Amino acid sequence: MAGVFISYWREDIEFVQRLCHALKAKDCDSWVDWQDILSCLLSALIQ
Secondary structure, eight states, X not given: OOOEEEOOOGGGHHHHXXXXXXXXXXXXXXXXXXXXXXXXXXXXXXX
């Protein structure tokens, strides 16, 4: 089964957590940007 990438507004975290659990229950792999991707990228560029 194909996996999914989930990016979201931080205020929607509760919905995304429920979505991830539902996907996992259906054996669907997902990757979620639990950390702020933009901040991670900026930190990497600064270093």
